Amino acid sequence: MAHAQGQQHPIGIYLKIWGLLFVLSTASYLVDYFHFQGYLRWFLIVVFMLLKAGLIVAVFMHMMWERLALMYAIVVPTLLLMVLLGIGALEADYTFFTRSVFFVKGLL
Amino acid sequence: MTQAISTDTVEPLPLAEGVQGIVADWSSDQRAFKNVPWGKAMMWIFLLSDTFIFSSFLISYMTVRMSTTVPWPNPSEVFALTLFGKSIPLILIAIMTFILISSSGTMAMAVKFGYEKNKRMTFVLLLITAALGATFVGMQAFEWSKLIHEGVRPWGNPMGAAQFGSAFFMITGFHGTHVSIGVIFLVIVAIKVLRGDLDHQRPGFLTGRKGSYEIVETMGLYWHFVDLVWVFIFALFYLW
Numbered sequence: 001m002a003h004a005q006g007q008q009h010p011i012g013i014y015l016k017i018w019g020l021l022f023v024l025s026t027a028s029y030l031v032d033y034f035h036f037q038g039y040l041r042w043f044l045i046v047v048f049m050l051l052k053a054g055l056i057v058a059v060f061m062h063m064m065w066e067r068l069a070l071m072y073a074i075v076v077p078t079l080l081l082m083v084l085l086g087i088g089a090l091e092a093d094y095t096f097f098t099r100s101v102f103f104v105k106g107l108l
Numbered sequence: 109m110t111q112a113i114s115t116d117t118v119e120p121l122p123l124a125e126g127v128q129g130i131v132a133d134w135s136s137d138q139r140a141f142k143n144v145p146w147g148k149a150m151m152w153i154f155l156l157s158d159t160f161i162f163s164s165f166l167i168s169y170m171t172v173r174m175s176t177t178v179p180w181p182n183p184s185e186v187f188a189l190t191l192f193g194k195s196i197p198l199i200l201i202a203i204m205t206f207i208l209i210s211s212s213g214t215m216a217m218a219v220k221f222g223y224e225k226n227k228r229m230t231f232v233l234l235l236i237t238a239a240l241g242a243t244f245v246g247m248q249a250f251e252w253s254k255l256i257h258e259g260v261r262p263w264g265n266p267m268g269a270a271q272f273g274s275a276f277f278m279i280t281g282f283h284g285t286h287v288s289i290g291v292i293f294l295v296i297v298a299i300k301v302l303r304g305d306l307d308h309q310r311p312g313f314l315t316g317r318k319g320s321y322e323i324v325e326t327m328g329l330y331w332h333f334v335d336l337v338w339v340f341i342f343a344l345f346y347l348w
Contacts, residue, residue, distance in 0.1 A: 007325060008223050018213035025209060025342075029202045032184050032347050041347075049343035053336055060216045060332045062325075070141050074152050081163045088167045092174035104177045 007062045017059045024052050145322045148329065155333045158286075162337050165279050166344055172271040173348075181267035183346050187251070201346050204247050205338065208287075211240035212335040215328045222324035227301055230324060234298035237331065241291040248284045252277075279341055286334050297327045 028048040031041055058064040063071055124132040141149040173180055184197040191199065218233035255276070259266045262274040300306060300319065309318040 007219070009220065011217060011220055014213060014216040014220065018209070018216075021209045021212075022206065025202070025205050028343065028347060029198065029205075032198055045343050045347050049339055052339045056212065056332055056336050056339065060212055060335075061329055067141070067143060070144060070149065070152065073140075074156050077156060078159055081160070081167070084163065084167050085170070088171040089174065092171040095171075095175035096177065099175065099177045 007065060009062075009065075013059060017055050021052055021055060024048050024055075028052075145320075145326070147317075147326045148322060151326045151329045155329065158333065162279075162282070162340070165275075165282065166340060169275040169279060169345065172275060173269070176269040176271055178269040180269050181265065181272050183348070186255070186267060187346060198346060200247060200251055201342065204244055205342050207240050207244050207247070208335050208338050211237045211244070212332050214240065215331045219325045219328045222301070222306075222321040225307065225321065227304065227307070230321075231298050231302045234294055234301065234324070238291050238294035238298065241287050241294065241331075241334075245284055245287050245291065248280060248287075252280075276345070279345060283334070283337055283341060286337070290331050290334050293327060294331065297324060 025048075028045060031044045031048075036044060063074075123129065187201050188195050188197045189199050190196075214233045214237045218230050218237060221229040221233060260273045260276070262277050264270040265273045300312065301324070305312070306319045306321050306323070309320060311317055312319055312323070
């Protein structure tokens with residue numbers, strides 16, 4: 001680390017994260033392989049997905065070693081997407097409801 | 109990193125007048141992202157905008173899937189392959205996932221060896237990353253042709269809801285394009301490393317800035333982002 005320029009970290013941390021990503025991917029594949037359904041499937045898939053995303057951003061993309069100014073500039077706007085997600089879900093529910101009423105006989 | 113990195117923008121610039129002065133004053137007064145090379149900060153900003161593009165695709169996919177009254181085709185069966193006389197669900201997608209994650213691993217190590225000025229290892233790891241990326245695109249082409257052969261179109265398919273095809277081709281197509289562009293740039297950066305462009309600080313095309321091993325890290329950011337997007341596509345499109 002002496003006179004280090006840019007991001008320099010021991011190779012071990014990359015290999016460990018690589019292994020961890022393999023384990024998490026296998027786990028999410030097994031969720032499908034063993035036919036987990038309902039909320040359990042939903043929960044497991046989202047948890048594995050967010051863990052993998054977090055590991056890639058934090059370690060591979062070096063975000064955990066960056067200054068807060070950069071971290072916040074990238075991460076905080078991303079959280080705004082939750083609003084779009086909510087709007088999409090509301091709109092989809094409404095569309096499904098009207099389609100069920102007017103287009104699908106006997107669904108409701 | 110607490111130590112400030114010296115850049116070529118520290119000495120005061122002569123003040124401009126008129127409209128140019130307005131632009132100069134607004135843009136040169138303060139440097140927000142300290143300790144980060146300019147190119148890396150800009151790559152992060154680009155990736156943020158790309159995040160919004162992919163999120164728009166994935167959220168609209170969610171919206172059409174939630175609102176359709178026709179049953180959604182089961183991805184587990186649609187993407188199953190018959191290997192050794194046995195039908196294995198999603199196996200191709202799982203292999204593609206492992207390939208892309210491995211390419212991210214080799215990329216991270218290429219960045220590390222780049223900062224150590226280890227030309228040979230950086231070049232080899234960049235080439236391995238590019239090869240894994242090309243393999244991924246090849247498998248995606250195989251998957252596309254398989255689905256097209258089975259009658260999946262952007263406007264309909266024999267398995268169920270018509271929106272399946274449009275969401276599939278749009279999302280995986282945009283992601284595959286990103287991977288293909290990444291492979292091309294990985295090869296370009298690898299050649300620059302091997303030629304010693306970065307050791308001799310030769311400027312690249314389209315820029316007057318001196319070449320340095322920081323571009324390997326900037327390239328890495330893009331490549332990890334492609335992997336990151338695939339994590340979301342894998343979970344939300346294939347496993348849902």
